[in-house]
Amino acid sequence: MSIRLLPHSQVSAVIEPAQRHNKISMDIHIDNHYQSKIYTTSSTVSGHVKVKATHDVQFDTLQILLLGTSRTRIDAINIPQATSHTFLKLIMPIPDSYYPESRRFEAGTTYTIPFHFVIPQHLTLNACSHHAPNDALKDHHLRLPPSLGDWDKDDFTPNMSRVTYCVRARVYQKDSDGKSEKAMETSHDIRVIPIVAEDAPLNITQQDKMYVMSKRKTLRKSILSPKLGKVTVSASQPAPAMISSDGHCITPTTAQLDLVFEPTSNESQPPRIAGVTSKVTAVTYYSAGGINQYPNLKDWGRSFGSDGRGAYSSSVPLPATPVQSDPWRQHLTAQGRRDSGYDSALHSDSEHSANGRHSPSSDRDSRKRGKKGAPYHYAAKVLVPIELPACKKQFVPTFYSCISSRVYVLWMTVTLSGVAGMNSTITVGVPLQVGVSPGEDSRVDSTGLPTFEAAMEDDSLEIDAYLQPRTMSVPDIEFRSELPGYELRGNRMAQRV
Structure with a gap:
């Protein structure tokens, strides 16, 4: 991996193509290309380069490349840092028969040089040469990242992070010392969304500050009233939302919420699930040097090294969809199962809904043990449909690369309606992977191999x-x-x- 760290004033010199000679005009034509076309894994990028000179121009060689470049900018207090990382560089071999024998572009003559590239599934090993703590992170860094920051719709990307793909043509000439130097170049940008298969769920721990997998809250009738019980909302990682290979459609997924209500007494009834609202936050991480961790795990803000780094987040609310929820069901706690008196009284009611009646013996025993809490709890399950608004935003797949990364967080807020009109809300946040599925007419599978x-x-x-x-x-x-x-x-x- 070649990472260049440049002063802020020299960034434009790297991004803008050099045009030192106006005697040569070059034009890149890509077959069957249009502005909104999206290329994916194993897509063919073919066409030709036309070269025309207004005067006779001697040249050394002509080079046609397919380049993938990631750029980041850190606006530090002392010196702004700009980093460029070329992770993909495919060079088209050009037979000598396409060159003039005299290595001279004659005035008024148009030369046509064809090219043919195929978007690869993986990068070469030298695309990531910095230290990676494990093979899993190394494998992510050797995957192609999607294009960032060059879409017709908002793709949640800040100006500090860019990923671009282009076909570039260069003409080299020899200087007075006999060294070959670049005399002319032009490029044609393309948009790439590689195929991304489903990854294993992340191992979320308490040190991962970004996610809130479970949250607990105490319910009361009013501020001064005694406790009615505690509600715990837990979420699991949903299946990934898959983008079509053309980038226009996203298959919906479903998230599951598990609710547990622990009453303080037998008179406490579980609250009513009024509804669930959700939103998705896209987080883009960028760094001036190679990232040697999963930035969405642990605490990214405190993991500063010698290189600058930053994060940018943007959220979009998800459209309201009907929520499927099972009724509250009563289950014995460990205390209730150990106590034979409660077990015999409540075993027959353990699978009934919360609206069912309890036996008189159960009520008397619960009042005796009221100070210790009820020997049972209520549980419910809520299924939340997740549909990403592909018509409004441009979603790109989740990826981790050497200096840029993109992850998504699904936030779900549960509204609980209790007695006396008191409402409570509990919010949890889980990782949401966004992948890319191969098209129906695709000739490759999710691994990039031919079907x-x-x-x-x-x-x-x-x-x-x-x-x-x-x-x-x-x-x-x-x-x-x-x-x-x-x-x-x-x-x-x-x-x-």
């Missing part, structure tokens, strides 16, 4: 020949006699000594 159907259609693989039944027989005498180191003696093969 079986694509392989069967590929004549160059000669699949039919391998699937034909084979016949094994003894080779002819002529063949056996020509084996090196053997000679034929009668009807037997003997090794020469």
Whole structure:
């Protein structure tokens, strides 16, 4: 990995193409390309470069590349830091037959040089050369990141982080010392969203400050009234939301909330689940040096090293959808199961809803043990449909790269309605992975390998020949006699000594 750290004043010199000679004009044409086209894993980027000179121009070589570059900017107090990381560099080999023999572009003549690239699934090992604490993080850094900051719709990306892909053509000339230097270059940007398969759920701990997997709250009738009980809302990581390979559609997913109400007495009834609202926060991490951790885990704000780093978050509310919730169900606690008196009285009611009646013996026993709390609790499950607004925002897949990363947090707020019109809200936040699924007509699967159907259609693989039944027989005498180191003696093969 080559990471360049530049003064803020030199950033424009890196980004803007050099145009030192106006005697040469170059134009890049990509086949079947249009402005909103999205390329993905194994997509073909082919076309040609046209070169025309107004005067005879001597040149050394012509180079056509497919480049992927990540750039970050840290506005530090002392010196702003700008970092450029070229993680993808594919060079198109150009046969000598496409060059003029004299290595001179003649005036008025148009030269056409074709190119053909394929978007890879993984980067080469030298794309990430900084220290990575484990193989899992290294594998993420060797995946292609999506384009950032160059979309028609808002993609939640700050100006401090950019990921771009382009086809670039360069003309080199030799200087007075005989060294080859760049005389002219032009580029054509493209947008890339690579295929991203579903990853394993993150291992969230208490040290991961970004997420709130579970939250507990005490309920009261009023501020001065005694406690009615405690409600705990826990969430699990939902299945990923998958973007189509063309970037226009996102398949919905479903999040699950588990609610537990622990009453302080038998008279306390669980609150009513009034509704659930949700939103998604996109967090973009960027750094001036190689990131050696998952930035969304632990505490990113305190993990400062010698290099500057930052984070930018932006949220979008999700459209309201009907929430499916199961009724509260009563379950015995560990205390109730140990006490045979409560067990015999409540066992028959443990699977009934909270609106059912309790037996008189249960009420008397609960009043005796009222100071210790009820020997049972209530549990409910809520399913929350999640539909990302792809029509309003441009979502890109979750990714971790060397100097930039993008993650999503799903925030869900549960509104509980209790007695006397008192409402309470509890908010939890869980990781939400956004992946990219291959299209229905895609010739590659989620790993970037050709599908079986694509392989069967590929004549160059000669699949039919391998699937034909084979016949094994003894080779002819002529063949056996020509084996090196053997000679034929009668009807037997003997090794020469």
